[in-house]
Amino acid sequence: MIALWLFTPSLCSTAFGKDFVVVIDAGHGGEDPGAIGTFSREKDINLRVALHVGNLIQNNCEDVKVIYTRKTDVFIPLDRRAEIANNAKADLFISIHTNAVARGNTARGAETFSLGLARSQSNLEIAKRENSVILIEDNYKQRYAGFNPNSSESYIMFEFIQDKHMAQSVELATLVQKQLRSYAKRADRGVHQAGFLVLRATTMPSILIELGYISTPEEEQYLNTDEGTQSLGTSIYKAFLAYKKEREKPLANIRNVIVDNTEDSIEKKMIKKVDEKSKVDSSAKAIKEAIKTQEQKVERVEPKQNNNEIVFKIQILTSSKKISTNDNLFKELSPIDFYLESGLYKYTYEASSDYNKILSIKKDLSDRFKDAFIIAFKNGEKININAAIAEFKKNKK
DSSP: OOOOBOOOOOSSOOSSSSOEEEEEEEOOBTTBOOSBOSSOBHHHHHHHHHHHHHHHHHHHOTTEEEEESOSSSOOOOHHHHHHHHHHTTOSEEEEEEEEOOOTTOOOOOEEEEEESOOSSHHHHHHHHHHHGGGGGSTTHHHHTTTOOTTOGGGGGGGGSOOOTTHHHHHHHHHHHHHHHHHTSOOOEEEEEEEOOHHHHTOSSOEEEEEEEETTSHHHHHHHTSHHHHHHHHHHHHHHHHHHHHHHHGGGTTOOSOBOOOOGGGTTTTOOOOOOTTSOHHHHHHHHHHHHHHHHHHHOOOSSOOSSSOEEEEEEEEEESSOOOTTSGGGTTOOOEEEEEETTEEEEEEEEESOHHHHHHHHHHTTTTOTTOEEEEEETTEEEOHHHHHHHHHHHHO
């Protein structure tokens, strides 16, 4: 019997018995100024906001360890930034940047990215600009395996990168955009995917935030005010709190309850020992929530395959709540299936052993589901997409 003692955490306390580690990355620095405005530089804006976010976390969350990739105006190579996070065994990696467009163009607002293939030319251009910093690094061709940040062909590899932390990354990115829109009152440019090298090598949920446009005069002015720094930094901090709270939610609001996590005895083994102040109704509600959480952990992908054939599917949507496959979101799409992973519902469209067929269908869906990507199953279990593609190509020979 495996048991967990559950208790009510404070606002920032952790229920997992260890420090929560967050790495905050202020983009650019030193000899790399980033985007340049009429009177300011991106590297300075990024650092001010990064330090503000870190200070808020350190001052309010005793259980959280904050690590910076840089705290001063120094140059840090992109691969080194990911290495810092990986060595720290971080739970989150947040990279902070400032956007820009070519002279003569105007753009406004904030957007947040997770790792993946850019679905639009504008997102690709953002990734190219942020990745171009490697050109000033020594031996960048060797360090980044011949990656050319200015060549669109180099970004094709992100088509095949399936980040196992994608769901959490998208969740955090969504929370950041919500706060930037509601708290900082910034124009919401949405959550996207793009091929950022700084996110590629991280081994934890990771996002890259573009705070605003230094190339637009009124935005540059705002980005360089104390009000702008505090508002943007607080928005990221509030999103971080919401994300961390959601991760701990399954352990919240239940005291002294022992849960047996074996699939066939979840409810039978539940011990209803709650505070005397908790009446029967509230106790029952807490027990049901714990049972629901445990059931989600043991649910498997359905339907299971009965042979060794690899099946490719298109993942089109992730949700923290169950959505009917008949919902208007999936209008005119069939068959729609879903599977549970890390407590999230992940919805898929189509299923075939022919990777090329699924790839063609995914391209047709690009306008409707811009962030859709291909996944693979074998014997009903999700497998590495790169290995699946390699096996498919091998079997076709």
